[in-house]
Amino acid sequence: SIEVPEPAAPDVGIQLFQLPWTSVAQECESTLAPAGIAWVLLSPAQEHIDVDEWWASYQPVSYQIESRLGTRAEFADMMQRCTAAGVEVIADAVINHMTGQDAPGIGYAGSSYAHYEYPGIYDESDFHHCGLTAGDDIQLYKNREQVQTCELVNLADLDTANPDVQATIVAYLDDLLSLGVSGFRIDAAKHIPADDVEAIVSQLPEGTRIMSEVIRGAGEPIAPEEYSAFGEVFEFTYARELTPPLENGVFADPVLSDDRPQQVPSDAAIVFVDNHDTERGEANVTARDPELYVIANALMLADDYGTPVLFSGYAFSDRDAGAPTDADGRVLDATCVNASGPAEDLADGDRTCVQSWPAIAGMLEFRAMAAGTPRMPGVDEGDAYGFEREGRGVVAVNVGDDVQRLEVPTTMPDGAYCDVVSGVPEQPATADAPDVSMPSRMASPRSTWTRTPLPPSISARDGD
Numbered sequence: 001s002i003e004v005p006e007p008a009a010p011d012v013g014i015q016l017f018q019l020p021w022t023s024v025a026q027e028c029e030s031t032l033a034p035a036g037i038a039w040v041l042l043s044p045a046q047e048h049i050d051v052d053e054w055w056a057s058y059q060p061v062s063y064q065i066e067s068r069l070g071t072r073a074e075f076a077d078m079m080q081r082c083t084a085a086g087v088e089v090i091a092d093a094v095i096n097h098m099t100g101q102d103a104p105g106i107g108y109a110g111s112s113y114a115h116y117e118y119p120g121i122y123d124e125s126d127f128h129h130c131g132l133t134a135g136d137d138i139q140l141y142k143n144r145e146q147v148q149t150c151e152l153v154n155l156a157d158l159d160t161a162n163p164d165v166q167a168t169i170v171a172y173l174d175d176l177l178s179l180g181v182s183g184f185r186i187d188a189a190k191h192i193p194a195d196d197v198e199a200i201v202s203q204l205p206e207g208t209r210i211m212s213e214v215i216r217g218a219g220e221p222i223a224p225e226e227y228s229a230f231g232e233v234f235e236f237t238y239a240r241e242l243t244p245p246l247e248n249g250v251f252a253d254p255v256l257s258d259d260r261p262q263q264v265p266s267d268a269a270i271v272f273v274d275n276h277d278t279e280r281g282e283a284n285v286t287a288r289d290p291e292l293y294v295i296a297n298a299l300m301l302a303d304d305y306g307t308p309v310l311f312s313g314y315a316f317s318d319r320d321a322g323a324p325t326d327a328d329g330r331v332l333d334a335t336c337v338n339a340s341g342p343a344e345d346l347a348d349g350d351r352t353c354v355q356s357w358p359a360i361a362g363m364l365e366f367r368a369m370a371a372g373t374p375r376m377p378g379v380d381e382g383d384a385y386g387f388e389r390e391g392r393g394v395v396a397v398n399v400g401d402d403v404q405r406l407e408v409p410t411t412m413p414d415g416a417y418c419d420v421v422s423g424v425p426e427q428p429a430t431a432d433a434p435d436v437s438m439p440s441r442m443a444s445p446r447s448t449w450t451r452t453p454l455p456p457s458i459s460a461r462d463g464d
């Protein structure tokens with residue numbers, strides 16, 4: 001008989017991009033908690049410029065928690081409901097800069113502002129004027145001084161070494177903590193000297209979770225390692241190595257093995273298939289290609305490196321287009337209560353609802369069961385690739401159109417196993433390696449075959 005351990009505590013997060021607080025609360029209760037998702041990353045909560053594009057969120061004009069994603073009261077209610085459901089909340093902290101608008105204006109919640117003047121918050125003396133480039137804009141990412149004292153796309157660059165600026169930022173972050181958030185994504189952290197981020201973080205309560213956005217760039221002097229001393233960092237290299245083989249079928253360990261020279265140590269890494277920037281930019285596998293997206297997420301969740309964050313956004317044909325709003329510019333509620341997907345042919349603005357895809361829920365179960373077990377070397381056969389989490393489960397994917405046979409060495413005992421991706425409750429035990437059959441990539445999501453013994457805790461899926 002097989003000893004089945006308790007599933008590990010969940011570690012996976014999800015970015016709910018441009019989702020209103022009322023909907024986030026609903027998702028925490030209906031979808032995230034049942035799926036075993038540990039934390040949610042919000043879009044920025046502070047007041048922003050009053051334009052329709054999603055990136056308005058990244059142009060702060062005040063630190064009021066009033067945005068088109070919701071009011072302060074709605075934020076507080078979300079915090080209570082997510083916390084009660086056991087889902088932690090990470091706020092997206094835009095603290096490198098204020099808005100980039102050259103013309104004065106009125107923010108979404110009514111605050112007046114001008115470029116470098118934010119009444120009661122900051123004035124001209126609180127900003128960098130680097131004097132190194134035309135228009136003070138960053139031009140050369142290989143130049144540290146430009147990246148950290150010039151402006152990112154004209155966004156007014158805060159002098160974060162200034163103690164008054166630090167105190168204002170800390171007060172804002174403390175306000176979010178008082179509402180119950182567990183920590184922060186530090187937006188554009190690369191553009192804030194690591195010493196300044198550390199100085200700010202050191203003024204927050206111990207245990208505040210910090211995730212710095214520092215996009216690794218070849219030949220750039222500022223690397224994520226500078227920021228991993230005081231928190232986690234988003235490791236962009238992970239997706240860059242994970243996804244090309246899914247398109248070209250050329251899997252070659254150590255692509256997914258422990259040998260990851262371009263990546264921070266596992267416990268400092270937040271990993272992802274895509275995020276809101278990369279799905280509009282460098283990512284070659286996104287929800288626009290649902291089958292490959294399921295495969296990419298399955299491999300990430302089966303892996304033992306880093307802390308995964310899923311990405312749940314909305315379909316778009318215009319990269320600037322914001323989520324659908326009402327006449328007042330308030331983003332409309334959207335929930336993903338019923339397990340389904342991935343859906344084909346989403347219309348612009350439709351939510352991808354990754355958190356309700358049965359394949360994702362299944363792989364979250366796989367991850368909980370596999371936690372702490374060694375990730376064995378990958379096996380590659382044609383368009384198929386797979387590996388074992390020793391003694392616990394096997395992941396196998398086929399990125400081609402033809403049926404593939406893949407033999408993955410396993411120490412798992414004979415028994416009945418569950419395919420948690422397609423949701424088929426049970427496969428007959430055989431001494432042979434399973435066929436990984438995907439006659440048509442689009443027709444069948446049966447990309448993963450696990451040989452995890454069915455413990456009572458997951459046999460509930462039998463009825464699905």
Ligand code: QV4
Nearest residue numbers: 055056058059100101102153154155187188189190215277
């Ligand atoms: C335009 C011109 C400028 C001109 C300016 C004049 O391009 O040359 O000076 O008008 O007003 C938007 C527009 C951009 C506009 C700019 C300033 O896209 O065209 O400049 O605003 O008004 C998001 C979007 C950006 C957006 C920004 C602010 O992605 O397009 O800019 O929000 O609204 C680097 C960084 C990394 C960063 C990434 C995008 O190292 O940190 O670029 N990623 C984060 C977020 C990202 C966000 C920001 C940082 C900024 O993930 O979503 O940018 O907060 O790699």
